[in-house]
Amino acid sequence: VSYAGDVEAQEVLERRVNITIEQATLKQALMQVSQVANVKFVFNSKVIRSDERVSITAHNERLADVLNRLLKPRHVQYEVAGKQIIFSRTEPEASLVPDLQFDSNKPPKITDVSVSGTVQDEKGIGLPGVSIVLKGTNRGSTTDAQGTYRIDVPDASAVLIFSFVGYRSQEVLVGNQTQLNVTLLPDNQSLNEVVVVGYGSVKKSDLTGSVSSVGADKITQVKGISNVAQALQGFAAGVQVNQSSGQPGEAMIIKIRGTNSISGGNAPLYVVDGLPLDGLSAQLNPDDIDRIEVLKDASSTAIYGSRGANGVIIISTKKGKEGKPKISYNGYYGVQSLRKKVDLIGARDFAILQNEVITNDNASGLNTPQKALPWTTAQIDSLGGRGTDWQDLVYRNAIVQNHDLSVSGGSQNLKYYTSFGYYDQDGIIRNSNFKRMSFRVNLSYDISKKLSVSNSFSLQNSIYRQAIYAGADGGGGIPFTTMVIPPTQGPYDANGNYTKFTGVSYGETNPLGLSTELYNPSANLRLIGNTTLVYELVKGLKLNTSVGIDGGYTKSDYYAPSTISIGQPGGKASKGYSNTSTFVTEDYLTYSTIINKHTIDALGGFTYQSNQSENLNSGTGIGFITNDFTNNNISAATTPGLPSTGYSDSKLVSYLGRLNYNFGDKYYVTVTGRYDGSSRFSEDKKFAFFPSGAFAWRISEEPFMKQIPTISTLKLRTTYGFSGNQAIANYQTLARLTNTNVVFSNVNNIAYVQGSLAYNNLKWETTRQLDIGLDLGFLRDRIQLTLDYYDKKTEDLLLNVGLPTSSGFSTVLQNIGAVQNRGFEFQLTTVNTTGALRWNSVVTISHNNTKVLQLENDPQGNPVTYKEVGAGGNWFPIQVGQSINELYGYKVLGIYQTNDEAVKNGEPTKRAGDYKFWDRDGNGVVDGNDRSTLTHLTPKVTFGFNNNLTYKNFNLSLLFVGSLGNDIVNEFRKYNITLNGNWTPTKEAFNQRWTGSGNGFDVPSSKSGSSIRDYANSLWVENGSYVKLRDITLGYTLPTTLLKSAKISSVNVYVSAQNYLTITKYTGYDPEVSWSAASVNGWDRGNYPSMKSITAGLKVDF
Amino acid sequence: CFLAVTLSGCQEDLIEKPKTFVSPNTFFANADGYEQVVKGIYSTLPSLFTANGMMMREMFSDYSGSPSPSYEQALPTYQNNHQPFFYNVRGEWANEYTIIKNANFILSYLDPATNLSATKKKELTAEARFLRAFAYFQLVQFFGDVPIRTTPLSDYNQAQAPRSPQADVYKLILDDLIYAEANLPEQTTQQGRVYKLVATAQLAKVYLTMAGNPLKQTQYFQNAREKALAVINSGKFQLVSDYALLFHNTAYTTESIWEQLFRTEVGGNGLQALSSTAKGFIPILLPSSWFISSFAKGDQRKEWGIKQNYKGPDGATLAPFYQKFVNTTFIDAGATPSGVINGYTVPFLRLGEIYLIAAEAENEVSGPANAYQYINRIRQRARVTKSDATNVPDLASLSKEQFREAVYMERKWELHEEGNAWFDLKRTGTLTKIQTIRSADLVRPIGTYNDTWYIPDNEIQNNTIDQNPSYGK
Incomplete structure (x- = not known):
């Protein structure tokens, strides 16, 4: 035993210690001692065998004596260095050779020394499948069923690396031995993994709630994505991510454990390095x-109180580690293209169809006088088949590239991570793209033993150009128009101007012209920074204080030149600026202590957040003498626009507390509460309390479970609690007079109208949730299974309750109604093979059922069972007993074979060849009372299946995602199965058209499909189940021998493909579809089609 | 509240202080505020000329042709298969009650106002009451018995109100209009706002309606005649010489009594999109073929009013369309509906209609003898060639019944697309003409139930009132 010379070191060893430890591992014992003595222990994990159990009781003993009693019998010595105590072995054990001085610069000599032996576990049983690799080479072997192996090594300086999943790797110097027996020790690293939770972190083994973790490797596994939410797809059970659009930079639809709220928003809360952020997108x-944690249950989310109900996504960015600077470059380049084309008819068939329409209309007497056929036989023959293939014309191959350079490292006190990222993704529609430059600096500095400060600052500059795609039924919507515009029409007319699509109202310029000419970039600068100070007041008690800001500045440009219809007359221009700023401060105390078997972690504090947003818009100036101004000289417009400004603010004040208690690492209790006050609610309803409790039992730590070696982990968790939702607009409870425009004498006058009454009863929407979870680990956690069942009920919904419109008001936001979400989550992490070919996989399966339990009561006191809310309107109403939005409309039974049949069924205005609607109530008239629910849009199951395979220097990853048991409402079908000669139908519809008998599609006629066109009906409903190979990546790591001279520590090159395989019956562009303008899941009104891509990339560490 | 840990301080901080709208309690400290809120009542009026309002006012009538099947809910409405959840009834009901709400709101602040002159107070009160009466007049015609509200809602919990008999609704309308006529200013400097003679003209129309179906209080024909003549004899208005010059204006003509004005940058007149048969449009206001052939020879209301054989920019012949609110230069330019916002005014009341009210009321009171002068003024104006008396010839030697039918038809020719068609059919008890003319297009036959439209489903659900009679029963 050696003592360092300074006085303080001696003082440390003289500290008096009170402690009782029973049957703990040596490591646990040492950690408890370090807590009690308030001294930091430093040891190489190879020094301390974790399978040894120790017991010790000390009453007012010197620390030195306690350490001597613990360590001497175990051949461990210690020395004091500054304020730390460092442990080392007094004598090496054959099987526990620590890191040896291996000169990796010396190339191995080629001689053949054969080494063999047995690899055993800590109980002395042979371990099969252990990988043995000669360090610095690819040479390797594996153990057989009895645990024996054999390998040739070059010389006595050879070092063998023994590795096996669930066990700690060992490096052994061969020396002169030819027989080398090794005992591998279990590694409970997965349980000691630290999970970040709200306002802190816990060991995975101590976790009481339901939290999914996703590491950096998985976040960047799928290439060509710009959005964090997208990175979660398939990796976290209970998290449904829908990439509804192929528009680069677009926000994702993400839902955690179903849909809670009808009107109040369902987006989760994002917390980045402790800072809550609104609207985190690309x-x-x-x-x-570095990692993402998804908090799902009430106990985990209650610490975020009023914003926790939709789940919380905690993002931790990368931090520097002690050591020399690590420079990394990571980049890829790829080509994206349309995933699939829809099979439409060509020009020749379209001309035939238009002739048939006129022929049929003439025959039915619809045309008086009779009309001539639009095409002669000669013209049809001259069309030559396909005509204009608009899909080929509009969708292009587009480039995506990403470059990221980071430097990280640090000294003992100062650690840093800094990066520069460049992402540039073009969309497959011309002029749509997303570009981002991002900078980040993360610093942490230990100023003294008691005081540390950390700082995170990031700056993102992005430019987003959106293709016009949201327009359903026209408005120039590019995917929509590309689908329906006739193949007989070319992109330019005789004068060289763009042609227009006139098949629908608001058809606008053809999609080629629109995507080429419209100028609408939006540039965003976002600055996010926060600083955290941690000060240890007394032993175990720390004060955390942080301030953060999140500022966003957006400039939106718009110029529609007169060459496209939406720019007529004379060009339309506008410019807008908006900014948002958020200020957050959080101050809380934490206290941790271990008293014998009692471990306590407590937290209590206060947070304050204020948000502000402002905007200025020029209004649209119309008519310019030249297109050269674009939107830079709006004052030159012949018709000036009306400028507008806006301002909005909100505040949130919170008090929060949490107590974690565990007894003997077996029994865990967590109690959490947050008291939140929001400016958005009525004056005496602003505050609400969100409590929760959790209990966990690590059954595998019980003595009786120790008898079952197969089960390495068994933990039962249960939580119950409340969290809230405040995602409504500001100022909803105030009486207001709103300004409006009235025209008198050809002059626009400002006038005022009553906007709303004061409403004094608006409060929080509350979700209470029960979660029962089970963590299971088999074979030293080689197989890990996590199961969760949850039952959520959201009450006091923030719902626009209907008023009699005779009052002058149609709705008022109230706390009415209830929604239930119940579901299962299943996550299975396995190591399937070890040895030369290593294969790990993760399966996540989620099932959720959303059910509306209750809406408001009508004035007679009867429950309202049907309600139209938001953009879903009367097609997707909210109905009690069903999921949030389902298609509600007419069921099509087939096609009327005779006019008489139509009259008999209650549709006297229909004719033979028209679609037959179900007269549901059988009253002889088909009307609105015959509508019924036609879909099940929420998937019964969503799943992800990720695989990582390594063989020698090759690695292969495959990610499958999918959903089962859901319908999609393909509203395209109201156009492309309709045979009226205005819209291009699918080949399927054209080939199966009604020609006098049969039950395919309707009869070609100008009235064709008119009665189903805009009435929600069952012809739009398709099976939306799918399985998709989201990503496949094949990588190769260059042998280190090649890199040594270049001072490069590793190089990985890869090629990957995204969305190349999708198995689905869905006939639209992609089953992962949702119209952006409404929250209805699975409503395809012509979204930007998703892409497939091939990328190649390079990852270099210097 | 930064770093403050006291609860009371934070509660203070959570009180919202909006900056983009105002609280009613502070607004009227400025006396100009009252007039700005009275002006605000007008902001709902343009909504009456959108598709929802026009489907009910015009499309469901005998002279309208079949609408574009692509217009959601237009075809079932045209086929007499409309439903309580249809947007047109919901929209019409809500628009009228929005006007009533805004009027009641300012009336409740005008009454106790101390910072206004007595004259100004009366004028503004009269203006708000006129607009309230106008809204109730639309409602009572469409829906029959409707809830009456004359005070603003003070609490959302008191939003329910029972239906009142239509006689009571008409009583309120008359009270308001008579007050308005007495207290409105003689003139207004702002075209689009109402003044004394607007109330007089509106009274003529209300009396005429009360004398007809379903109230059949025929004594009011006399009042209708009196008010119509008061307008005609005021000398303030002159018929525009040519029917074609009556429209496509952005300001009042000599014939205008009260019109809706538009400016393109704040919305514009949407009627072109509902009328144009150019490619890409989905018109719902179309002339039927019998209506086109019903005009007399040389009638400008057809020759100019209904465009036939008009060629689109691609050379294809367009289906006939009303030209009243259509600017054909948009069609020639191939503009799509988003590019056809025009600023043409739409009349609520014009002298031409007042002549026809005078003619109809005079005939009902005393027979045709003295009524020809009014109707023939309108017919003479309609002549393409004014000097040719065979163009739209003068009426003469008709029985009272024949004259009545003649006025009904004259109103269709003269006032088509101005929002009177359904009201006239109901008032004159002639909705069955729809059945006669297009029975094959109807899902249900026309019946007495057609006298009222369904009350919207959301009103029935959220109020304690009964639905109107079911169609088809």
């Missing part, structure tokens, strides 16, 4: 992320 560089 403005965070995925390469900067």
Whole structure:
């Protein structure tokens, strides 16, 4: 035993210690001692065998004596260095050779020394499948069923690396031995993994709630994505991510454990390095992320109180580690293209169809006088088949590239991570793209033993150009128009101007012209920074204080030149600026202590957040003498626009507390509460309390379970609690007079109208949730299974309750109604093979059932069972007993074979060849009372299946995602199965058209499909189940021998493909579809089609 | 509240202080505020000329042709298969009650106002009451018995109100209009706002309606005649010489009594999109073929009013369309509906209609003898060639019944697309003409139930009132 010379070191060893430890591992014992003595222990994990159990009781003993009693019998010595105590072995054990001085610069000599032996576990049983690799080479072997192996090594300086999943790797110097027996020790690293939770972190083994973790490797596994939410797809059970659009930079639809709220928003709360952020989209560089935790149950989310009900996504960015600077470059380049074309008819068939329409209309007497056929036989023959293939014309191959450079490292006190990222993704529609430059600096500095400060600052500059795609039924919507515009029409007319699509109202310029000419970039600068100070007041008691800001500045440009219809007359221009700023401060105390078997972690504090947003818009100036101004000289417009400004603010004040208690690492209790006050609610309803409790039992730590070696982990968790939702607009409870425009004498006058009454009863929407979870680990956690069942009920919904419109008001936001979400989550992490070919996989399966339990009561006191809310309207109403939005409309039974049949069924205005609607109530008239629910849009199951395979220097990853048991409402079908000669139908519809008998599609006629066109009906409903190979990546790591001279520590090159395989019956562009303008899941009104892509990339560490 | 840990301080901080709208309690400290809120009542009026309002006012009538099947809910409405959840009834009901709400709101602040002159107070009160009466007049015609509200809602919990008999609704309308006529200013400097003679003209129309179906209080024909003549004899208005010059204006003509004005940058007149048969449009206001052939020879209301054989920019012949609110230069330019916002005014009341009210009321009171002068003024104006008396010839030697039928038809020719068609059919008890003319297009036959439209489903659900009679029963 050696003592360092300074006085303080001696003082440390003289500290008096009170402690009782029974049957703990040596490591646990040492950690308890370090807590009690308030001294930091430093040891190489190889020094301390974790399978040894120790017991010790000390009353007012010197620390030195306690350490001597613990360590001497175990051949461990210690020395004091500054304020730390460092442990080392007094004598090496054959099987526990620590890191040896191996000169990796010396190339191995080629001689053949054969080494053999047995690899055993800590109980002395042979371990099969252990990988043995000669360090610095690819040479390797594996153990057989009895645990024996054999390998040739070059010389006595050879070092063998023994590795096996669930066990700690060992490096052994061969020396002169030819028989080398090794005992591998179990590694409970997965349980000691630290999970980040709200306002802190816990060991995975101590976790009481339901939390999914996703690491950096998975976040960047799928290439060509800009958005953090997208990175979660398939990796976290209970998290449904829908990539509804192929528009680069687009926000994702993400739902955690179903849909809670009808009107109040369902987006989760994002917390980045402790800072709660609103509206996180593509403005965070995925390469900067170290890990993501998804908090799902009430106990985990209650610490975020009023914003926790939709789940919380905690993002931790990368931090520097002690050591020399690590420089990394990560980049890829790829080509994207349309995933699939829809099979439409060509020009020749279209001309035939238009002739048939006129022929049929003439025959039915619809045309008086009779009309001539639009096409002669000669013209049809001259069309030559396909005509204009609009899909080929509009969709292009587009480039995506990403480059990320980071430097990280640090000294003992100062650690840093800094990065620069560049992401540039073009869309497959011309002029749509997303570009992002991002910078980040993360610093942490230990100023003294008691005081540390950390700082995170990031800046993102992005430019987003959106193709016009949201327009359903026209408005120039590019995917929509590309689908329906006739193949007989070319992109330019005789004068060289763009042609227009006139098949629908608001058809606008053809999609080629619109995508080429419209100028509408939006540039965003977002600055996010926060600083955290941690000060240890007394032993175990720390004060955390942080301030953060989140500022966003957006400039939106718009110029529609007169060459496209939406720019007529004379060009339309506008410019807008908006900014948002958020200020957050959080101050809380934490206290941790271990008293014998009692471990306590407590937290209590206060947070304050204020948000502000402002905007200025020029209004649209119309008519310019030249297109050269674009939107830079709006004052030159012949018709000036009306400028507008806006302002909005909100505040949130919170008090929060949490107590974690565990007894003997077996029994865990967590109690959490948050008291939140929001400016958005009525004056005496602003505050609400959200409590929760959790209990966990690590059954595997019980003595009786120790008898079952197969089960390495068994933990039962249960939580119950409340969280809230405040995602409504500001100022909803105030009486207001709103300004409006009235025209008198050809002059626009400002006038005022009553906007709303004061409403004094608006409060929080509350979700209470029960979660029962089970964590199971088999074979030293080689197989890990997590199961969760949850039952959520959201009450006091923030719902626009209907008023009699005779009052002058149609709705008022109230707390009415209830929604239930119940579901299962299943996550299975396995190591399937070890040895030369290593194969790990993760399966996540989620099932959720959303059910509306209750809406408001009508004035007679009867429950309202049907309600139209938001953009879903009367097609997707809210109905009690069903999921949130389902298609509600007419069921099509087939096609009327005779006019008489139509009259008899209650549709006297229909004719033979028209679609037959179900007269549901059988009253002889088909009307609105015959509508019924036609879909099940929520998937019964969503799943992800990720695989990582390694063989020698090759690695292969495959990610499958999918959903089962859901319908999609393909509203395209109201056009492309309709045979009226205005819209291009699918080949299927054209080939199966009604020609006098049969039950395919309707009869070609100008009235064709008119009665189903805009009435929600069962012809739009398709099976939306799918399985998709989201990503496949094949990588190769260059042998280190090649890199040594270049001072490069590793190089990995890869090629990957995204969305190349999708198995689905869905006939639209992609089953992962949702119209962006409404929250209805699975409503395809012509979204930007998703892409497939091939990328190649390079990852270099210097 | 930064770093403050006291609860009371934070509660203070959570009180919202909006900056983009105002609280009613502070607004009227400025006396100009009252007039700005009275002006606000007008902001709902343009909504009456959108598709929802026009489907009910015009499309469901005998002279309208079949609408584009692509217009949601237009075809079932045209086929007499409309439903309580249809947007047109919901929209019409809500628009009228929005006007009533806004009027009641300012009336409740005008009454106790101390910072206004007595004259100004009366004028503004009269203006708000006129607009309230106008809204109730639309409602009572469409829906029959409707809830009456004359005070603003003070609490959302008191939003329910029972239906009142239509006689009571008409009583309120008359009270308001008579007050308005007495207290409105003689003139207004702002075209689009109402003044004394607007109330007089509106009274003529209300009396005429009360004398007809379903109230059949025929004594009011006399009042209708009196008010119509008061307008005609005021000398303030002159018929425009040519029917074609009556429209496509952005300001009042000599014939205008009260019109809706538009400016393109704040919305514009949407009627072109509902009328144009150019490619890409989905018109719902179309002339039927019998209506086109019903005009007399040389009638400008057809020759100019209904465009036939008009060629689109691609050379294809367009289906006939009303030209009243259509600017054909948009069609020639191939503009799509988003590009056809025009600023043409739409009349609520014009002298031409007042002549026809005078003619109809005079005939009902005393027979045709003295009524020809009014109707023939309108017919003479309609002549393409004014000097040719065979163009739209003068009426003469008709029985009272024949004259009545003649006025009904004259109103269709003269006032088509101005929002009177359904009201006239109901008032004159002639909705069955729809059945006669297009029975094959109807899902249900026309019956007495057609006298009222369904009350919207959301009103029935959220109020304690009964639905109107079911169609088809």
